Amino acid sequence: MPVIQRFASxxxxxxxxxxxxxxxxxxxxxxxxxxxxxxTLEILHGKVAxxxxxxxxxxxxxxxxxxxxxxxxxxx
Numbered sequence: 001m002p003v004i005q006r007f008a009s010x011x012x013x014x015x016x017x018x019x020x021x022x023x024x025x026x027x028x029x030x031x032x033x034x035x036x037x038x039x040t041l042e043i044l045h046g047k048v049a050x051x052x053x054x055x056x057x058x059x060x061x062x063x064x065x066x067x068x069x070x071x072x073x074x075x076x
Contacts, residue, residue: 001025004070005063007055014071022071024060026053036060038067 001013010028023044026034034046034053041057041064043050050057060067 002074004067005056005059007059010053010056012056012060014067014074016074018071018075022068024067024071026056028052038064038071 001015003011003013004024005012010026013025013027014023015025021044022038023035024038026036026046026048028034028048032046032048034048035044036042036053036057037044038060041060
């Protein structure tokens with residue numbers, strides 16, 4: 001799974017040939033994971049509090065176009 005961005009407590013990745021809707025994975029250092037929709041930044045899956053990934057969501061909000069393009073690229 002290609003890592004797109006690293007943070008102190010987690011990393012952001014997108015799986016090649018992943019299912020819809022377009023989303024990214026937040027892989028926390030403690031082993032938990034959340035799936036976040038690129039279009040809405042809604043947590044689709046995972047037991048992660050919004051406060052735990054607030055910095056990721058802020059970053060994603062500023063990089064939604066890049067994330068959408070990377071998701072599409074990895075689906076080829």
